[in-house]
Amino acid sequence: MRSLLLSIFGLFCTAITMAQVKVDLKKFNPKNEAAISQKAGILEIKWPAGNGNTGKIVFDLSGSKPLFKLISLNKAAVQKIISADVDPVFLLSIGKRDLLSQNGWNIFFDKVPFKPYKTFPVTLKKSSAAVKSIGSHTVITIGSLHSDRFDGVLEVTFYNGSPLFNIAAVMSTDVDATAIVYDAGLVSRSDSWKSISWTSTGDTLQQAKVVKTDTAVNLAVKYRTITAKGAQGTLALFPAPHQYFYPLDEAFNLKFTWYGNNYRKMTDGYGIGIRQDLKGDNRFVPWFNAPPGTKQRMNFFCLISDGEASDAFTAVKKFTHYDSYVKLPGFKTMSSHFHNEFIMSVVLAGKPVPEHPDFVDVFKKAGIDIVHLAEFHYTAHPKGPDDQRLKELKALFEMCERLSDKDFLLLPGEEPNEFFGGHWLQLFPKPIYWIMSRKQAVPFVEDRPGFGKVYHIGDKKDMLKLLEQEKGLAWTAHARTKGSVNAPDVYAHEDFFLSDRFMGAAWKAMPADLSHPYLGNNRVLGLLDDMNNWRLKKTVITEADLFTITPQNEMYAHLNVNYLMLDKAPKYTESWQPILDVMQKGKFFGSTGEVLMPELKINGKISGETLALNADGTADVSLKLLWTFPMNYIEVISGDGTRVYRDKIDLTKTKAYGDQVFQFKTKLAGRTWARVEAWDVAANGAFSQTFYIK
Helix, strand or coil: CHHHHHHHHHHHHHHHHHHCCCEEEEECCCCCCCEEEEECCEEEEEEEEECCEEEEEEEECCCCCCCEEEEEEEECCEEEEEEEEEEEEEEEEEEECCCCCCCHHHCCCCEHHHCCCEEEECEEEEEEEEEEEECCEEEEEEEEEEECCEEEEEEEEEECCCCEEEEEEEEECCCCCEEEEEEEEEEECCCCCCEEEEECCCCCEEEEECCCCCECEEECCCCCCEEEECCCCEEEEECCCCCCCCCCCCCCCCCCEEEEECHHHCCCCEEEEECCCCCCCCCCECCEECCCCCCEEEEEEEEEECCCHHHHHHHHHHCCCCCCCCCCCCCEEEEEEECCCHHHHHHCCCCCCCCCCHHHHHHHHCCCCEEEECECCCCCCCCCCHHHHHHHHHHHHHHHHHHCECCEEEECCECCCCCCCCCEEEECCCCCEEECCCCCCCCCEEEECCCEEEEECCCHHHHHHHHHHCCCEEEECCCCCHHHCCCCHHHCCCHHHHCCCEEEEEECCCCCECCCCCCCCCHHHHHHHHHHHCCCCCEEEECCCECCCCCCCCHHHHCCEEEECCCCCCCCCCCCHHHHHHHHHCCEEEECCCEEEEEEEECCECCCCEECCCCCCEEEEEEEEEECCCEEEEEEEEECCCCEEEEEEECCCCCCCEEEEEEEEEECCCCCEEEEEEEECCCCEEEECCEEEC
16 A cells, blocks of 8 residues: 555656746747747647748647647637647667778768667657747757667757748767667557558559558658648658668668558557668668767658648648759759669660660659769770770660750760779760770770770870860769778879869768758868868769669659759750860859759859959858758858868748848958858758859
8 A cells, every 4th residue: 555655646746747847938039920838737839830820739748648739720710730649759770880991980881780780769758848949940849868878859840931840859979980870750649640641652642541550561652751631631741851861872762651550669659750771772871970979860840731631742842842953044954973774784685675764754854954874883894895895885875865855965974993093983075985994005096997986095194185185074973982982082192183184073962960950971062172272173063873763762862963054955966065164164053952052153253263352351242042941051161271161151030932142241361262052951952163262
């Protein structure tokens, strides 16, 4: 009896303690359009959700109740309940990063899930709560979170002007050499959900009734989104479109969403969510970096709608322009580095050659005007025999010409990985026959019937000579990682690199680190800063570095593009020199697609040009941005030949779907170069090429 009384007393004390959670409002600005109220363990937020709607979420801060007591969308006096009694769930998989064998945290060739790892649930203790205003955003912080060696808080961020909010487990560890992935979602504690919907990889809407006892299943979907519909509206759940996907060589659709009961036998209840396949493509699987002390932001987005599932999907797809790259007047989109290997695996393998291959349709639907291939990656005969090599090149050139049309240009290219060191790509302004070997007494160039000029390349001097004679460009692929761990640094002093024929390097969001508000860990953009400080005029294009390309793949998450300053793309049968000129001279910007910078001038000059500063050492920046997710910041990066400087302009007052010209001054006295980046709240972004300063 005494034991029972003590237990009851303990539960009573716990309940009293939880009911007395004080909400810290010191950093909340009541003038930022959102409204906060609290009473007896209940915290309520209302925020303007666009189109005359007001979003409302009621948080229950008591110990045993679901965190989200109510999620609704209100217009005038009409309240439509979207969900009720819902809990966020996170599963954290923790493995070990190899920091010794290659290039530290920049490693790609790691196999984390093939070494010991373990998955832990993330537990929430509602021990504290705070509300703060950040521009037009409202952030509610609830603590604390714990999962094995990780601790942190839960952050829920609301964006004025949009029915969008973000749920994040922000956690850190003191343990070195840690790599992570996470699964996440929402679990319903009531019967408010009636059906689950998703878009199949064939781009058709699918639906299933909610049966609370149905075991959770993993789904391959398009647009990375899953929805739960109630009687009065729909809740859509989706990840950041690029940040959530750690880098792989393949863009396979690995069933990145889930729904059902008892997901992974580690979540209590019926839910929907996002997930990662821990073994990736079963090759090199690096997961996410989690260096000691960094705040890893494991997050997902929710969008609420008072319509059907189809309405919610339409709203979500708008954030990524339906997973495509929008057309901009005066620009052509170009993407590079695809090992599709169509020539070796289909054309020369004797298989039926389709008139319209799937991979071309994928590029066209993605809005890509120009595609630069990287064929023959360890599949062909780059060093000969000569007849075989020429046959392969001829087949490549014929395929590219056949599949190009007035609106699409398919450019031949390779990743030679010979002569210079590390991995690199090349592009010529026309088809060039060249063989990556040169035996004694074989001429550098000869004429061959049926082929014309044929070059024999024996070393890096020959390669540079070929690039010079045929006006080609070369650049480092996946610089400072993968097969280019020490490149271009190891050859930065050599003639071929110092030549204007060596363009620079290529950027991909690799490695991945969820503690950064941007993509790519500054691996390549940091290299661009270094090359600028080396007083070299180099440029950085974006690259995809992918193999299989199919409509069923999760292509968009791994894609990026270069917006080239071209009024029109040349035809295949014309010289491609205008493309190479734009790439070499820095007249383009790179983008993940959601953030665009169609206009950028510093003191009247465009990227790639040289400008003079104002008398006071400042420069006037005029930057037009287009965006979908609310913006986070603009950053002007500059250097003086030794140091790198950063001037950040806060954009958290922006709302979703903007089109604005930003004009501001930046201090550039003593600097020799500058460039600009812009990133949104989902870590999507765009970056310019370099401006040079007199």
